Amino acid sequence: MSGADGPTDEHWVDPEIIRPYVVTRGRTQPAHGRFDLISMALAVGPAPGPDAGLDPEHLRILQLCREPKSVAEIAAYLDLPAGTIRVLLGDLFDRELVSAQEPQSEVDMHDIKMYRAVLDGLRSL
Amino acid sequence: MAFDRSERPRLPTAIKILVAGGFGAGKTTMVGAVSETRPLRTEEVLTDRGIGVDDLTSVEAKRTTTVAMDFGRITLGNDYVLYLFGTPGQERFWFVWDELAEGSLGAVILADTRRLADCFPSIDYFERRGTPFVVAVNCFEGSQKFDLDEVRLALQLNPSVPIIMCDARKRESSREVLITLVKHSARLRAEPVGS
Numbered sequence: 001m002s003g004a005d006g007p008t009d010e011h012w013v014d015p016e017i018i019r020p021y022v023v024t025r026g027r028t029q030p031a032h033g034r035f036d037l038i039s040m041a042l043a044v045g046p047a048p049g050p051d052a053g054l055d056p057e058h059l060r061i062l063q064l065c066r067e068p069k070s071v072a073e074i075a076a077y078l079d080l081p082a083g084t085i086r087v088l089l090g091d092l093f094d095r096e097l098v099s100a101q102e103p104q105s106e107v108d109m110h111d112i113k114m115y116r117a118v119l120d121g122l123r124s125l
Numbered sequence: 126m127a128f129d130r131s132e133r134p135r136l137p138t139a140i141k142i143l144v145a146g147g148f149g150a151g152k153t154t155m156v157g158a159v160s161e162t163r164p165l166r167t168e169e170v171l172t173d174r175g176i177g178v179d180d181l182t183s184v185e186a187k188r189t190t191t192v193a194m195d196f197g198r199i200t201l202g203n204d205y206v207l208y209l210f211g212t213p214g215q216e217r218f219w220f221v222w223d224e225l226a227e228g229s230l231g232a233v234i235l236a237d238t239r240r241l242a243d244c245f246p247s248i249d250y251f252e253r254r255g256t257p258f259v260v261a262v263n264c265f266e267g268s269q270k271f272d273l274d275e276v277r278l279a280l281q282l283n284p285s286v287p288i289i290m291c292d293a294r295k296r297e298s299s300r301e302v303l304i305t306l307v308k309h310s311a312r313l314r315a316e317p318v319g320s
Contacts, residue, residue, distance in 0.1 A: 020170070036224065037167065037194075038139035038208050068137055070208060072196055076165035081191070083170050099136060107140055107228060114205070115311035118140060118230070121201025122304050125159070125296075 020084040023057050028083060030090025037072040037082055041065045041089055041100040048097060057088055058097075065098055137206045142306065143225055145212040145251070146235030147243025151263045151293035152211035153195045155235065158299040160197025160209060168193050169221065192221050209303075212247070222250060231257035231310040233302055235293060238262060238271050241279055248280060257310040261291040261302045 021028075035041075043065040048054055054062075061074055071089065075082040092098040107114065144152045157164045169192050195211040210225050212218075212232075226232070234247045244260070251258040262276055277288050287305050292298045 036227075037169075037196075037210075038141050040136045040139050040206070042136050068135075068206070070139055070198075070206070072167045072194075072208065072210075073165060073198065075167040076196075081168045081170045101136060101139070107138055107230075109228075109230065109310070109314045112311070112315040114138070114140070115307060115315055117205055118201060118207060118307050119304060119311075121199070121205060121207070122300055122307065125199070125300055 020081050023055065023080065024084055024087040027087050030086045030093075035071050035086045035089055035100065038070045039089075039101045040068045040070055041074065041092075041098045042068045043097065044099050045097060048095075052095075054091075055088075058092060061085070061088055061092060062097060135203065137200075137204055139206050139208060141208045141210055141225070141229045142303065143210050143212050143222075143229055143232040143256075144235065145232050145244070145247040145258075146263075147237060147240055147247075148214065150235040150237040150240075150243065151265075152235055155233070155261075155263075155291075155293035155299045155302070156195055156197040156209045156211050158294055158296045159199060159303065161199055162197065164195045164197050164211070166193055166195050169224075192218055194221075194225075207303075219250070226251070226254055226256050229256060231259070231306045233306055234258055234260050235291075236260055236262045236276065236280070237265070238276065241276065244280070248282070252283075257306070257313050259287040259289065259302065259306045259309055261289055261293070261305075263293045264290055 043062045047062065057078060057080070060078055064074055064077055071082055071085050075085045078085065089098065089100060093100050144155055146152055153164050192213045194213050197209045199207040201207055212222055212225060232251050234244050234251070236244045260280065260282060262271060262273065273288050273290065282288060287309050289302060289305055291302050
């Protein structure tokens with residue numbers, strides 16, 4: 001069966017699947033830490049120069065994280081899976097280019113101050 | 126200048142709330158209605174990394190799935206950021222729910238009165254996990270008004286679970302749902318917060 005509708009070799013390489021792993025050079029786990037979807041990251045220090053050995057995706061993360069952003073947001077804006085962002089964020093964290101909640105500090109769900117702050121914030125929306 | 130350290134924004138504490146319910150119940154609509162940006166989408170490529178998390182008896186090992194989640198952000202002052210996650214389609218993705226529910230403030234379960242039974246799995250899930258939740262009955266345009274007591278009965282809800290009407294398209298209405306959830310969660314987990 002080799003009809004015109006059959007799969008061709010090109011279909012075996014789906015860039016949508018391959019790209020995330022190329023970006024991380026095949027790594028699926030961050031070198032450092034474990035970030036969940038709402039772990040927040042913030043770029044720190046001066047922007048690294050072109051000789052810093054960073055990939056374009058690293059630089060885009062640093063750009064985005066001039067304001068605090070979560071792993072989920074970075075993934076959405078860079079259009080990469082969250083797992084890929086975790087790996088890249090781990091690299092930046094290791095180089096002390098981002099500060100991040102690592103590992104995600106568990107919010108104290110018994111903290112009355114937290115509930116008050118969230119309620120006040122919601123009411124003033 | 127020597128000021129960059131003190132001027133640097135601090136890392137806020139991130140809080141998440143889940144928005145669950147059956148297909149087409151209005152999850153993404155609600156996320157979009159109260160968030161400061163249009164709903165964003167993130168993808169998790171899941172392999173066997175979920176193994177080891179509790180209660181995964183039904184999950185096959187080494188399965189690879191891509192799960193898309195819609196979510197939104199509400200910045201609450203300098204100290205807190207609230208993320209709303211629409212939970213991905215039900216039964217197949219319980220293991221994603223486990224990650225989302227972990228450390229969450231609580232969940233909104235959107236009920237569509239035309240398909241009430243669709244939210245049973247969500248109710249069961251959050252009851253079993255002990256995650257605080259409220260049921261918001263999404264009143265679509267043209268859908269008949271329902272008696273909330275009847276809906277409560279039909280859903281066999283515990284009397285302590287708040288149930289409210291809402292219009293998920295409206296910011297004000299969706300915000301009220303969130304406020305109801307935060308108060309409920311505070312009642313269960315912390316000391317009472319004013320009314």
